[in-house]
Amino acid sequence: xxxxxxxxxxxxxxxxxxxxxxxxxxxxxxxxxxxxxxxxxxxxxxxxxxxxxxxxxx
Numbered sequence: 001x002x003x004x005x006x007x008x009x010x011x012x013x014x015x016x017x018x019x020x021x022x023x024x025x026x027x028x029x030x031x032x033x034x035x036x037x038x039x040x041x042x043x044x045x046x047x048x049x050x051x052x053x054x055x056x057x058x
Contacts, residue, residue, distance in 0.1 A: 001056070004028075011058040012043050028052045 001007040005026035012035040014020055021034035029050030036044045049055050 002054075005031075006052065007054045007056065008049075009056045009058065010045060010047060012045060014043060026050070026053060031055075 001009050019036040024031045032048040034046045047055050
């Protein structure tokens with residue numbers, strides 16, 4: 001969403017999956033993302049981003 005991946009938007013789309021996780025390299029370091037479907041159907045998102053990266057969650 002911004003040059004150099006300074007701002008990234010995270011929006012989970014799991015489909016029928018129970019969980020998904022991955023990494024995304026940026027010039028400031030690696031962003032780690034994990035989405036997990038809870039028993040009540042909601043999705044819990046965990047994000048670890050380097051300093052200087054703004055994360056927008058939807």
